[in-house]
Amino acid sequence: MSFAAAIKEAFDVDAKLEIGKPSQFDVLVDQKLIFSKQAEGRFPEIQEVLDAMSKLAR
Template sequence: MSFAAAIKDAFDVDSKLEIGKPSQFDVIVDGELIFSKQSAGRFPELQEVLDAMSKRRAG
């Protein structure tokens, strides 16, 4: 399952892809950075992104 499909399924929201710098992968929710590939040094796991989004939405 793609990140976009999983986010749609879990939260009923549409995500969008924005082209950034080469090898950049950031996940931003409501203007807040919740994952940065550059900071972590790796690509995120899908469940990790979903968990961070759940936590962000819970407050």
């Protein structure tokens, strides 16, 4: 399942992809950075993004 599909299923919102710098992969929710590939040195797992989004929703 793609990130966008998982977010749609879990939160009923449409994710938007924006092209960034080469090798950049950031996940932002309401302009808040919840994951940065550059900072972590890896891509996120879908579940960790969903968990981070759930924490913001509380």
